[in-house]
Amino acid sequence: MKRILLPAILILSLVLSACSASSTAPQTDPLPDSVSGDSSSPSNDLAMRIDQQGAIIVEITPLSLDAPTDTFEFDVVMTTHSIDLIMDLAKLSTLTTDTGVSVEAAIWDAPLGGHHVEGKLIFPTTKDGKPILEGATKLTLTIINVDAPTRIFEWGLK
Secondary structure (H helix, E strand, C coil): HHHHHHHHHHHHHHHHHHHHHHCCCCCCCCCCCCCCCCCCEEEEEEEEEEECCCCCEEEECCCCCCCCCEEEEEEEECCCCCCCCCCCCHHCCCEECCCCEEEEEEEECCCCCCCEEEEEEEEEEECCEECCCCCEEEEEEEEEECCCCCCEEEEEEC
């Protein structure tokens, strides 16, 4: 019995060691205005913002705020080692300006499921025929119910 139990314990400990080593987020230098919680400070740049609440790390990078066409696109990367990422972010995301204009996401262009999901979150650039950025100095992307009640990402606009 000891001959069977010892190799089984060794294999189990190796598997657990490998899982715990891969579940550690890579250490990087902090980004300016990155977030480690539920909000961030607005900035005049369009850099990535990070929210690390709960068991999911969410990274958001605006792709088209400086030269929008018909849509605003955000690159979204979600990483976890304990939750299946099957949520549709289009149903959970809102874009709001400091002038009070708010629009819901139109498309979450990403696969549903897995522990590492990357895709595009897409919003319209107009509401009721008017550009939503008109007169705005700050843009806020809010995502609800992704292993945290609210995740808030903010960018200052030029």
